[in-house]
Amino acid sequence: MSPIAIDYKTRYGKHCARYYGWLPASIVYKSHIGRSPKYFTLCGPQGIDVFMLEMEGVLQRDGRGRLPNVIIVEENRDCWEAIITSVRPPLEEAVINDKLEELIMYEDDAEVTQLLEMGDSARPSKAQREKLNRRERAQRLRDQFPFEIINFDPYGNLLYPAPENNKLYQAFCKIFELQAQTTIRRFLLFVTTPIYHIHPESQARLESDFESNVSSYPSIRTALESSLATIDYHEICAEKRIAIGFAKSMVISPAKGNGWNHKHHGIFVYETPSRNKMLSSVVEFSKADGPSDELASVTDIIRTIEQMPEYYSHEDSLGRQEVIAHLGTVTEYCENVRNEFTAQP
Amino acid sequence: MNDLREKDHGTVSVADITIAQLSRGLYRSTATALKELVNNAYDADATVVRIDTNYPEFDFISCVDDGTGMSLRQFRRFFADEGVGSCIKRKHGKDRTDIHERPIIGRLGIGMLAVGQLCHSFEIESHYKENGEGKAYRAQIVLEDISIPDKEEFIHGDDEKTKEVDVGKWEYDTIDYDERRKGFRIYSADVRRTFRGEMKLSVGKKEREKISFRLSDLHSEFYDKARKSTKSVRDFASYLETIWELAILCPLPYYGKIDEYPINLAAFGSGEEKSKQFQQAMQFIRDRQQEFLDQKFRVVFDGIELRRHIQLPTARGTIPKLRLVEFDEVVFGSPLRFSGYLFAQVPSAIRPPELNGVQIRLRGVGIGGYDSTFLRYYKKIETIRSRWVSGEIFVDRGLEPALNIDRDSFNEHDEHFKKLQSVLHENVRPLFKEANAMARELSDARRDRQLEELKDTLQTMVAKESEGRFRLVERDLEKDTRVVIVDIDKGEIILNRASRPLRKKKANRIVQAVELAYHVAKETAENEKDRHDAFYQFLRAVMDKLV
Numbered sequence: 001m002s003p004i005a006i007d008y009k010t011r012y013g014k015h016c017a018r019y020y021g022w023l024p025a026s027i028v029y030k031s032h033i034g035r036s037p038k039y040f041t042l043c044g045p046q047g048i049d050v051f052m053l054e055m056e057g058v059l060q061r062d063g064r065g066r067l068p069n070v071i072i073v074e075e076n077r078d079c080w081e082a083i084i085t086s087v088r089p090p091l092e093e094a095v096i097n098d099k100l101e102e103l104i105m106y107e108d109d110a111e112v113t114q115l116l117e118m119g120d121s122a123r124p125s126k127a128q129r130e131k132l133n134r135r136e137r138a139q140r141l142r143d144q145f146p147f148e149i150i151n152f153d154p155y156g157n158l159l160y161p162a163p164e165n166n167k168l169y170q171a172f173c174k175i176f177e178l179q180a181q182t183t184i185r186r187f188l189l190f191v192t193t194p195i196y197h198i199h200p201e202s203q204a205r206l207e208s209d210f211e212s213n214v215s216s217y218p219s220i221r222t223a224l225e226s227s228l229a230t231i232d233y234h235e236i237c238a239e240k241r242i243a244i245g246f247a248k249s250m251v252i253s254p255a256k257g258n259g260w261n262h263k264h265h266g267i268f269v270y271e272t273p274s275r276n277k278m279l280s281s282v283v284e285f286s287k288a289d290g291p292s293d294e295l296a297s298v299t300d301i302i303r304t305i306e307q308m309p310e311y312y313s314h315e316d317s318l319g320r321q322e323v324i325a326h327l328g329t330v331t332e333y334c335e336n337v338r339n340e341f342t343a344q345p
Numbered sequence: 346m347n348d349l350r351e352k353d354h355g356t357v358s359v360a361d362i363t364i365a366q367l368s369r370g371l372y373r374s375t376a377t378a379l380k381e382l383v384n385n386a387y388d389a390d391a392t393v394v395r396i397d398t399n400y401p402e403f404d405f406i407s408c409v410d411d412g413t414g415m416s417l418r419q420f421r422r423f424f425a426d427e428g429v430g431s432c433i434k435r436k437h438g439k440d441r442t443d444i445h446e447r448p449i450i451g452r453l454g455i456g457m458l459a460v461g462q463l464c465h466s467f468e469i470e471s472h473y474k475e476n477g478e479g480k481a482y483r484a485q486i487v488l489e490d491i492s493i494p495d496k497e498e499f500i501h502g503d504d505e506k507t508k509e510v511d512v513g514k515w516e517y518d519t520i521d522y523d524e525r526r527k528g529f530r531i532y533s534a535d536v537r538r539t540f541r542g543e544m545k546l547s548v549g550k551k552e553r554e555k556i557s558f559r560l561s562d563l564h565s566e567f568y569d570k571a572r573k574s575t576k577s578v579r580d581f582a583s584y585l586e587t588i589w590e591l592a593i594l595c596p597l598p599y600y601g602k603i604d605e606y607p608i609n610l611a612a613f614g615s616g617e618e619k620s621k622q623f624q625q626a627m628q629f630i631r632d633r634q635q636e637f638l639d640q641k642f643r644v645v646f647d648g649i650e651l652r653r654h655i656q657l658p659t660a661r662g663t664i665p666k667l668r669l670v671e672f673d674e675v676v677f678g679s680p681l682r683f684s685g686y687l688f689a690q691v692p693s694a695i696r697p698p699e700l701n702g703v704q705i706r707l708r709g710v711g712i713g714g715y716d717s718t719f720l721r722y723y724k725k726i727e728t729i730r731s732r733w734v735s736g737e738i739f740v741d742r743g744l745e746p747a748l749n750i751d752r753d754s755f756n757e758h759d760e761h762f763k764k765l766q767s768v769l770h771e772n773v774r775p776l777f778k779e780a781n782a783m784a785r786e787l788s789d790a791r792r793d794r795q796l797e798e799l800k801d802t803l804q805t806m807v808a809k810e811s812e813g814r815f816r817l818v819e820r821d822l823e824k825d826t827r828v829v830i831v832d833i834d835k836g837e838i839i840l841n842r843a844s845r846p847l848r849k850k851k852a853n854r855i856v857q858a859v860e861l862a863y864h865v866a867k868e869t870a871e872n873e874k875d876r877h878d879a880f881y882q883f884l885r886a887v888m889d890k891l892v
Contacts, residue, residue, distance in 0.1 A: 077532060093401070
């Protein structure tokens, strides 16, 4: 289904992740820094996360009614158009219209280098102009780093294809590197991916990392035995083992590799109306001054084993009145903001 | 060239390279290019057209409307078969659109290429109905720049033969019809550096802090600031200027409530509002506003809903005049019908100056902005008075053949244009005259008031400085007599009204003041120092009033 055709206003499963995960973590983060955080999002056509955080006071408008420090990347042209209509104004910055992975992973090739050397005398073809434009967009995005809250919620899948061939996942890992190159000490990450379609190699990686953890860390083994009564990966229910594996293999590994300590605030598995399962993690990262804190890392993994994920089936989410009411309030808020800017005088 | 006959005849044709320049753009400004896209949406019975520039990066342009779209047949005709400029909107005598019965604006069919001024290539998507069946396609158009070196090569090169020039390439794919995407869309991520550079330069971080996307804030940006200064819209950022110009040119209703925009009734109170002329003009404006509202057409630019931002008078404390202009006759064998209003505010210039002059609106669309020469009104060189006047003329019939290809100016030798010009001049002449007479009255009244104030001041000062020993009187004495005469016995300081040593009134007053100061000081002070002090004190006080 095209992302533009999705009715985000009735996706209550996803809103469970927003309401129980993204929102409280953002409120706490904002209270720590004492101001609106710099927010990166792949918000989709409705921009519900942006409006939710604004409505709840995490993102604040300036005196002229604009939302500064919100950076949106959108690959799909139709969604870009919808975002422009729904979120801007009051968004201050331009929406970057390109594939996130292409921007994050961008590097000059020989052709671009030659064109740059030619300067104004170059008469680039359309394809060359596209390359130069992408270069500029990539630079613009990199200039925006660091972000204090990163909402990595792409249309793509982090678990399919295999990590080695998955440019989206490589871009996800690169974000830890780009954040580490700045002076930021702490940031919040929301990462969302489908888990109904996992590449066998990704599956194998989750499994082997799980087994390696069990054999290397007795405390993890004990936690598994006491809370799940098994250390066999295949005996653990699918949502739980994927959640644990995703946290360890896909999130913690690249973060630690770039010197970030981690703390999971929650992992949420929810169903879409078409019964497809999605996973959304809320993780806080802090810069490790030396080697990353192993004890804290293991403690965090144990917590994911013991307490996570929270699971919301489609039916379950339909019964959560506070979530439905909250999403209704957010969508109403979106409409009010839009009307405020486009109301007839 | 070898078969030059002694006698021959034929048709006049235009070299392809000249026509090809069209794809590079022929519009004066960004707003006038965008206006063409808006016009197309208007003709397609769209209710809303959204233009986005991805402010503040300006690296992406989109123009999306919900109109009837462009059929694939039309697309092929335009790009493949007949070529750019093969408009069929008005074929078979069609003059109004099917749904909203709007007067059709397009004539030639080159408006879409206006986007070529802003980008190198663009994509279009159209979802439309044909014989009740929903159809859609997506197309890519890549415009090849007919670069200036190429053209120079033709002009100066050895090859005398012109050649056919391809201005670009196109390709399309049919796609599934989607009712929610009904209408026509133009997108481009291949924006020209010139457009982007100009826009980005105009909204740096500092400017961005000032820009609000609330229409009311923009209104105050243009009007309140312009009122308080001599700034013109051009002094604002190019980006804001584009918004302002586009709002003025598009076929849109006025901003705000009818009793405040475009004529602010609260500013009237001099009896003018009771005159028949005023009532007629106001009724005309109300009717026009209703017509625009009935057309249900909206333009949203970067999230800002555009309206025609006009509020007259633009200065407080002025005397406003409102006149109706009407014309409906056959001129040179074809009908010409127009009507409009002319507004004058005496004696203060219209701010911002871009509202000064007359805006010709053809089928509701502004042509070329406000013309401050009133279509070359050279009867007298109008300087101050012409700056007090602003007006709009709506041409409902005729004049279109006079419109130049850029839809931004007129062929001034066209008979309809000549007629419009002469009727306008007939209407502005009495208005200028009336404004001039009123200004003179105001000026005389102000001068008399100042004179009375000065007399009072002088009398008070003479009495004060002489501690009541002298009073100031004015008399008509002989011309040769001095300006000021002191009669100690009667206790009078006489100002000789007949004595006019200088031609300028103000200079005379200064001479009188100096003499007065001298005599008052001489007669009242006991020693030389006091005399000096009294003289300068008196003189300074009078000069404060005079100069």
